[in-house]
Amino acid sequence: MNRFRPFVAALLLLVVAGAASAAERIPAHPRDLTFGPLAFEVPDPAAYRHDLPGGGTAFVVEDHALPLVRIALTLRTGGFLEAPGEEGLAGLTATMLRRGGAGELSAEAFDERLDFLATNLSVMAGPTSTTVMLDCLSPRLDESLDLLFAMLTAPRFDAERLAVEKGNVREQLARRNDDAAEILQREWSWLLYGPAHPAARQMTAAGLEALGRDALVRFHRATYRPAHLIAAVAGDVEAASVLASLARRLAAWKADGPEIPWPPAAPEPRAEPGLYRVEKEIPQGKVVIGQLGVRWERWDDPGRYALMVMNEILGGDFTSRITQRVRSDEGLAYSAGSSYDIGIFWPGSFTISYESKSATVALAAKISLEEIARIRTEEVSEAELRQAKSSFIDSFPRRFETPFLIARTFANDVLIDRPHTYWRDYRDRIRAVDAAAVREAAARHLDPERMLMLVVGDWAAIAPGDADGRASMGELFGGAARELPLRDPLTLEPRP
Amino acid sequence: MQIPLLPNRSCAVAVVVAAAWLALAGAVCADTTAHRAEVPVEQFTLDNGMTFLLVQRPQMTTVAAGWVAKVGSANERPGITGLSHFFEHMMFKGSRVIGTTDITRDLAIQAEQEAVQERMREIYAEQRLRWRRGQIADPYAPENRTEELKELAQRFAKLVEEQRALMVKEEFSKLYTEAGGTGLNAGTDYDMTFYFITVPANKLELWFWLESDRLASPVFRDFYAERDVVHEERRLRTESTPTGKFEELFDSLFWQSHPYGWPVVGWPSDLQVISQADADAYYATYYAPNNLTVALVGNFEPAVVRRLAERYFGRLQRGKVPPPEVVTLEMPQLAEKRMLAECDCQPQVEVRYHTVPFEHADSYALDVLSALLNGRTGRLYKSLVLGEQVAVSAMAYQESRKWAGYFSFQAEAKGEATPARLEEAWYAELAKLQNEPVQALELEKVKNQIAAGAFRRLDSNFFLMLQLLLYEGYGDWTYLNTWAEKTLAVTAEDVQRVAKQYFAPENRSVALYRRKAGAPPAAPMPPGFDELSPNLQQMVRAQLRQLAAVNDPEVLRASATAIGSQVASAPPELRPAMQVILTAIELRLAELLAAAPGGEK
Structure with missing residues (x-):
């Protein structure tokens, strides 16, 4: 552990522990403690950033403490490139890339070799990008990279393995209604974005059946490209050597065809406000309340930071207003809180989520809506503001705590076109948020008229509300609940 | 202690295996002697x-x-x-x-709260007696509260309110x-x-x-x-x-x-x-x-x-008595136990055996045994998922708790395969482990992963802190530094021995999960339903489900009257749907009255 690590320089610390100077007496209250400064400088992306052939970018952060290397390669492919009717193709291609053999190696030999090397290799397709993750011992890096690039450039998509995988996926589809939380998640994303949106797409059994090996081969050929590839590398490597190694392999990767359309496009979502419910016999109601949010292209807009602070106070963590009232004061839920996901490629969403026993679903909703109304009209207290802001500011260094986090954070900047200066200015922008800006953010971005509520549970027990008559579902969202029929898990058609 | 990345004998062993593996084995013999997997604590x-x-x-x-x-x-x-x-x-x-803003008052309120709760507990003793005598269905349900309980609950709520003002x-x-x-x-x-x-x-x-x-x-x-x-x-x-x-x-x-x-x-x-x-x-x-x-x-x-x-x-006082040990030992199991459950879940199986607790000498061989079974090149995936294709997933693990441990096999069924079929497949895999020693190369692969894992688990501060607490909770944090070496020392003979020792049929418990049959087939839809548009069908279906929950004929009759009076003024496209609902109400009324004791008066 004694070797010098370059990234340490960036994080050079001057920890002056308060303890060193304090008298041997315990202060009466923790607010009486004094702390030395945590000298921390945001790592400089230029120190790690390198160009790759084909317009790609790499961030390499050396760390020789353990003989391990982590690499994430992010590609511009994913769900957004699926044609209608091909829902799930991006995911299945990614899975079979890893599981179907590559180059000279059959599927079995490929798996065996990786396991023998103790190398972890995975491919994950998301709605807007696909990431290949490699985690290996540093002496095995070269051979592990050979396997990784054989997989990316010469996948075999073994037909037998594909048949097994499709059978397994079908089983997963068949159990989509077993867990109420999964029903909630699916119906909520459809209510907000509609079934065709990349953020909400779902596979059907018939669609899966239609996805043959040829579809995977075609999708791989058409969308997996070395161009614009983003690499995040951290661990026991020499930067120059790993860069040369990546460049050599990328140069050998031949892929032609039209450019991938970028940024990812998606239909404009339209969500119909109101109260929705799905019937499921469980002793709790599982609930989401929320609305479509914003897509924000400017990273330096003060409103963005005010919105983050607003959500933190409303329902962002354990000490937030919603958690306190719903969980601590009333004991209505084990978990209750909110999140405001600011969209990058399409509008994000605001959601309050909780689960509560059937009789108190309405009461918890009523409290949550009261809190939304309050934060839109009343300024938050100085204490709340101070606490929320310092939680962002003081926990900020953790975002760069490990070499891999540094590399991945900067790599993600490139993917979503976020300027690296975002990190340099982040804490000052949070500091600048005041109570008026928080109220304005709430008034602008939380709109009770546009909100939806979705409940999965036993409606006959939920609708009347609590025994003390404090709230019933009839008083929320105009009183009428639209029943969403439980869908057949294989076809996703409403069940008779 | 220094953990070599691979056991010293690994190259020699691997080279004598089939020719196809020669190239592989050579590459793996690079060493990482510069690094130590021991944590300096x-x-x-x-x-x-x-x-x-x-x-x-x-x-x-x-x-x-x-x-x-x-x-x-x-x-x-x-x-x-x-x-x-x-x-x-x-x-x-x-x-x-x-x-709190006022600890003195806070504690006084708490004492009052406790007195109220103590009285409530006394009454709950009486409530449990009433429950045992069959006078109430649930001793704690709000609807069964006695007058005094209700009054106490109110007093308690007031005290909570008072305390919260200080909190x-x-x-x-x-x-x-x-x-x-x-x-x-x-x-x-x-x-x-x-x-x-x-x-x-x-x-x-x-x-x-x-x-x-x-x-x-x-x-x-x-x-x-x-x-x-x-x-x-x-x-x-x-x-x-x-x-x-x-x-x-x-x-x-x-x-x-x-x-x-x-x-x-x-x-x-x-x-x-x-x-x-x-x-x-x-x-x-x-x-x-x-x-x-x-x-x-x-x-x-x-x-x-x-x-x-x-x-x-340093200001904390040592306890007056040392915390007592858990002294009750698990009785040796004498006969197989089985549970058959029906749930909204994938058909699945668990077979569980009593084995050994934390740091028992055999726990390491049992860990290796489970490692041989797990992963994409493990025996379970190969035989149950890829080979016979009877499972979507299958896994096994040794859980070594502080006082006792167990070994568990779990798998989820695929297609028409039954949980019983998965159970059989497990016994077949088990028999192989009992009858044949593990091949050197297979053992080597597992040990490579264990050696790599010894480094990987040190990567995160938070995870390292949790592991120290976990092993200390089991009784010995140094396990963090001894586990890899002891596990790498496990031999093929050790694996075979524990496979024979702990997996006797009378030592196992088996859980079989079947998917619950769907809700009983829905009652036939009332006449006219099939002619409605899909949208209207959906609306009617929702209404019918609510109707099914109504048991009061008066409510039904009132609904029928209300709907009946609106039919004429409703938009033409809705009328057929309303008729269907009216028919359904009539059918429901007839059903209720037929079920009522004595029929309708």
Whole structure:
């Protein structure tokens, strides 16, 4: 552990522990403690950033403490490139890339070799990008990279393995209604974005059946490209050597065809406000309340930071207003809180989520809506503001705590076109948020008229509300609940 | 100790295997002798018996900090099950300083609350008697409350209100959040309870202040309201998940005499009557400093930490009696046990065997045995998922708890395969392990992964801190540094021996899960339904479901009248749907009246 690590320089610390100077007496209250400064400088992306052939970018952060290397390669492919009717193709291609053999190696030999090397290799397709993750011992890096690039450039998509995988996926589809939380998640994303949106797409059994090996081969050929590839590398490597190694392999990767359309496009979502419910016999109601949010292209807009602070106070963590009232004061839920996901490629969403026993679903909703109304009209207290802001500011260094986090954070900047200066200015922008800006953010971005509520549970027990008559579902969202029929898990058609 | 990345004999062994493997084996023999997988831990113990484990990571900006109380549900007894977990919740409620603006009044109100609850518990004893006599269906249901209970509940609610006016809600959590602390949380297990957070390195003294304060003068505010949160947690984790209730049942079936047989979250009826006095007695015994260990991993000066430890935690008093051991041993199992469950879940199976506890000499061979079975090139995946294609997934693991352990096989069925078919497939795999020694190369692969894992698990500060607490909770943190070496020493003969020793049929318990048959086929739709458009059908279906829940003929008749009066004025496209609903109401009325005793008058 004694070797010098370059990234340490960036994080050079001057920890002056308060303890060193304090008298041997315990202060009466923790607010009486004094702390030395945590000298921390945001790592400089230029120190790690390198160009790759084909317009790609790499961030390499050396760390020789353990003989391990982590690499994430992010590609511009994913769900957004699926044609209608091909829902799930991006995911299945990614899975079979890893599981179907590559180059000279059959599927079995490929798996065996990786396991023998103790190398972890995975491919994950998301709605807007696909990431290949490699985690290996540093002496095995070269051979592990050979396997990784054989997989990316010469996948075999073994037909037998594909048949097994499709059978397994079908089983997963068949159990989509077993867990109420999964029903909630699916119906909520459809209510907000509609079934065709990349953020909400779902596979059907018939669609899966239609996805043959040829579809995977075609999708791989058409969308997996070395161009614009983003690499995040951290661990026991020499930067120059790993860069040369990546460049050599990328140069050998031949892929032609039209450019991938970028940024990812998606239909404009339209969500119909109101109260929705799905019937499921469980002793709790599982609930989401929320609305479509914003897509924000400017990273330096003060409103963005005010919105983050607003959500933190409303329902962002354990000490937030919603958690306190719903969980601590009333004991209505084990978990209750909110999140405001600011969209990058399409509008994000605001959601309050909780689960509560059937009789108190309405009461918890009523409290949550009261809190939304309050934060839109009343300024938050100085204490709340101070606490929320310092939680962002003081926990900020953790975002760069490990070499891999540094590399991945900067790599993600490139993917979503976020300027690296975002990190340099982040804490000052949070500091600048005041109570008026928080109220304005709430008034602008939380709109009770546009909100939806979705409940999965036993409606006959939920609708009347609590025994003390404090709230019933009839008083929320105009009183009428639209029943969403439980869908057949294989076809996703409403069940008779 | 230095862990070679691969055992020394690995190259020699691999080379003699089939030619196809020669190229592979050569490549794997590179070594990493420059690195050590041993964690340098600095340990010290205060005079009161509290132990500290320190791992310095000077390049970090934070400290991952936690402590473990060596107490879990196994230390409970019938009547107070769930208390350890309940405690974990109560430890966030503050102290004499944190969480209130007026501690004197706060404590006075709490005493009054306790008196009210004590009287309620007396009445609940009578309620349980009424329940045993069959006079009420549920001793705790609100609708069965006696007048006095109702009145007491109201008095209690007033006291809660009064106390809340003095409370600084969630002050404990807020102080951390405001200081940039992240991941504040806690966990309870069968053998231990742990509390952890990551704090910025310059705020470590805040951790010492808050943690020693909640141990030195805890005040269990909101004791009875927090009980409701725990009930919700139970509903969330056990009752609302596809298999939660049955897993709980299977645990109780598996353990005959050992306290591992009751759930960590406790039996709901015990939660109803747990008192503050129970909590106080438990606390004095198990939360004494001699039963606690701290782990700190991150950026700090050990000398500073020692001074802080003595100043802050040195004030805790050693417990008057040492925490008692769990002395009840599991009875040797004499016959196979089986559970057949029906749930909204994938058909699946679990086969479980009594094996050995933490650090038992055979636990390492059992770990290797499970490693041979797991993963994408493991035996279970190859035979059950790829070969016979009867399973979607299959896995096995050895769970070595503090006082006892078990080995479990689990698989989820694919297609038409039954859970019984998966059970057979497991016995076939097991027989191979019992009858044939593991091939050298296969064992080698598993050991390569174990050696790599020995490094991987040191990567994260937070995870390293948790592992120190976990192993200390089981009784010995040094396991972190000895596990890999002992596991790498396991031989093919060891694996075969444990496969023969622990997997006898009479030592197993089997859980078979079948998918619950769908709800009984829906009643036929009323005449006219099939002619409606899909949209209207959906609307009618929703209405019919609500109708099915109505049992009062008067309500039905009123609805029929209301709908009937609207038919004429309704939009033409809706009329057919309304007719269908009216027909359905008539049918429903007829059904109700036929079922009523004596028929309609």
